[in-house]
Amino acid sequence: xxxxxxxxxxxxxxxxxxxxxxxxxxxxxxxxxxxxxxxxxxxxxxxxxxxxxxxxxxxxxxxxxxxxxxxxxxxxxxxxxxxxxxxxxxxxxxxxxxxxxxxxxxxxxxxxxxxxxxxxxxxxxxxxxxxxxxxxxxxxxxxxxxxxxxxxxxxxxxxxxxxxxxxxxxxxxxxxxxxxxxxxxxxxxxxxxxxxxxxxxxxxxxxxxxxxxxxxxxxxxxxxxxxxxxxxxxxxxxxxxxxxxxxxxxxxxxxxxxxxxxxxxxxxxxx
Ligand code: FES
Numbered sequence: 625x626x627x628x629x630x631x632x633x634x635x636x637x638x639x640x641x642x643x644x645x646x647x648x649x650x651x652x653x654x655x656x657x658x659x660x661x662x663x664x665x666x667x668x669x670x671x672x673x674x675x676x677x678x679x680x681x682x683x684x685x686x687x688x689x690x691x692x693x694x695x696x697x698x699x700x701x702x703x704x705x706x707x708x709x710x711x712x713x714x715x716x717x718x719x720x721x722x723x724x725x726x727x728x729x730x731x732x733x734x735x736x737x738x739x740x741x742x743x744x745x746x747x748x749x750x751x752x753x754x755x756x757x758x759x760x761x762x763x764x765x766x767x768x769x770x771x772x773x774x775x776x777x778x779x780x781x782x783x784x785x786x787x788x789x790x791x792x793x794x795x796x797x798x799x800x801x802x803x804x805x806x807x808x809x810x811x812x813x814x815x816x817x818x819x820x821x822x823x824x825x826x827x828x829x830x831x832x833x834x835x836x837x838x839x840x841x842x843x844x845x846x847x848x849x850x851x852x853x854x855x856x857x858x859x860x861x862x863x864x865x866x867x868x869x870x871x872x873x874x875x876x877x878x879x880x881x882x883x884x885x886x887x888x889x890x891x892x893x894x895x
Pocket of ligand 1: 827828829830831832833834835836837838839848849850851
């Protein structure tokens with residue numbers, strides 16, 4: 625997991641928790657959306673947390689201090705809704721925890737009593753536990769792993785339901801992670817009549833609502849994650865449609881150096 629601070633004063637000046645940016649590493653790079661993990665309008669920086677798992681994030685890893693990205697667009701999307709909330713549980717799955725971290729911290733900073741369930745496959749993949757505990761408090765962070773190699777052996781959904789059964793009161797449950805996890809988290813919220821919010825990620829191109837690349841179905845209507853989201857009422861998300869769409873580009877998403885994009889005029893990504 626990499627934590628990067630980028631000097632982007634115009635973005636930092638207007639950024640709010642829950643918003644994201646789209647960046648390109650170079651002129652021919654793909655555009656990837658990343659939720660801001662923080663911002664400082666005084667020194668003009670924004671924070672990004674990411675895992676180097678795809679082509680662009682691997683290229684980001686090669687950027688040295690002092691070098692620049694081709695461009696950064698933002699802040700994009702609607703800020704996290706927090707008004708009127710007293711107690712919230714944020715549920716993060718895998719690398720989704722990197723996106724959940726700024727959400728949870730932003731809520732806590734806004735005065736919401738914020739709990740966090742962090743879920744991972746195993747101990748080696750655990751991230752941001754210390755940072756979350758420092759921000760939310762030790763007794764507000766629950767780490768679970770699928771194989772029990774760290775924290776409690778449980779799925780996030782099971783842990784969430786146990787907390788509710790134990791008497792924890794939440795005004796809202798926020799899910800950030802793989803669509804299948806978010807789907808089940810939102811179902812548990814519905815079972816206990818708790819409103820849920822799903823923070824969706826999608827394939828994005830322009831980030832301004834014009835290309836339609838990030839379309840998803842919410843309550844039977846077409847919405848764009850980039851301008852209408854990225855957070856939506858979890859009970860209204862058409863999860864099957866979202867999961868189908870998120871598999872569209874699985875093959876191309878692999879770290880395939882042989883691919884030559886015709887949009888770039890036949891120029892290859894840097895090797
Ligand atoms: Fe193009 Fe949202 S990214 S419409």
